[in-house]
Structures are given as C-alpha cells and as structure tokens.
Amino acid sequence: MTLTETEYKEFLRTHLELLFYVGQQKEIIPKQTNFKNFVDTDFEIKFKCREALLDDNNILDEYIASNFDHLTTEQINILVGFKKKIMSSFVIFKCLTKYAIFIDTKDNKFYAVKALGDTFDQFFDNFPVNISTTLIPFKDKIIYDGFIQSSGIYYGRNMTQTMNEYYKEAKRNKQIVTNID
Numbered sequence: 001m002t003l004t005e006t007e008y009k010e011f012l013r014t015h016l017e018l019l020f021y022v023g024q025q026k027e028i029i030p031k032q033t034n035f036k037n038f039v040d041t042d043f044e045i046k047f048k049c050r051e052a053l054l055d056d057n058n059i060l061d062e063y064i065a066s067n068f069d070h071l072t073t074e075q076i077n078i079l080v081g082f083k084k085k086i087m088s089s090f091v092i093f094k095c096l097t098k099y100a101i102f103i104d105t106k107d108n109k110f111y112a113v114k115a116l117g118d119t120f121d122q123f124f125d126n127f128p129v130n131i132s133t134t135l136i137p138f139k140d141k142i143i144y145d146g147f148i149q150s151s152g153i154y155y156g157r158n159m160t161q162t163m164n165e166y167y168k169e170a171k172r173n174k175q176i177v178t179n180i181d
Helices: 007-024 033-041 043-055 060-068 073-084 155-174
Strands: 088-093 098-102 110-113 128-138 142-145 149-154
Touching: 007 033, 007 043, 007 060, 007 073, 043 088, 073 088, 073 128, 088 110, 088 155, 098 155, 110 142, 110 155
Parallel strands: none
Antiparallel strands: 088 098, 088 128, 098 110, 128 142, 128 149
C-alpha cells in the first residue's frame, strides 16, 4: 500500500526542496540554512513551511519558474500535482493491500490513497479514524503530502457499518477515485 522506495525518495526529495524554498521565501527558516540542515530540522518547522505553501497559491509557480533549469520533467509533474490538491478532513476507512480508502467528510467521496514510506496502520491502531491531510496526484496514484493530523476520533460499530455500506455502494458503482488528474 506504499509507494516503491524509488518513488518515495523521488517524492520526498522534490517535496522537501519545495518546502525549503518556501521556508526561505517566507522567512520561516534563516537564509543561511542549507538544504541538509533543513532536512534534519524539526518536524514543526517543516509543518510551518507546508502551511505557508498551502496558504500561497503563487509560491509554487515562483518555485518552478526560478528552478526550471534544475528540475527534471518528473519533478515538474510532481510539483504541478500540488495545484490539484484536495485539502480536507478525511476518514481513513480501511487499509487494503494496494491502498487505503479515504472518505472526504465534506462531500463523502471515496479515494484510493497510497501511503508514502510507512503504511497507515503504522500510524493508527484502529480504523476508521478521522484525520486532516492534503491529497495530491503522484504519477497515476493518489498520495498525501506527508503531513497527517489526527483528531483522535475513532468510530464505533454502527458508524463503521454505515460507512461500509456506503463503501460497498461506491465500489459497486465505480465511484472510488483512484486518480486526481
């Protein structure tokens, strides 16, 4: 249910370089900080950079334009995928072999989401669980942006049974979104 190691490293490098740029542009990190030090910095700093990225629709275009000569076509495709982001609260309903089923709490859409390097059941003991994250396309898959906030809300048997009925109906009607593109 995770990306391959090569895909994970490719996403991670591309995403961290973007967050590093955002951190410098928004003065979240000192100008003299280099990329290696940024990678080793606290999660909270990276989270602030991620929030600044999500709050500024122009900074992604600025990053691509200022680094166009250094980015591969694949990296540009990954970055452009951020424009198609879906920021929401989700229920991670269940983990399957190939992906996890996320339900958007705003519109009840179902998404087939790949984990990055660690499976979702390494983060959570029980499913379904309510979380906040940002979904993005990656190649022909849907992934999350590496940041998950759990509300700590888990669902009981009756709610889980209701969600399962909706899931079966969505599966039967081919309404599980597997690609944001």
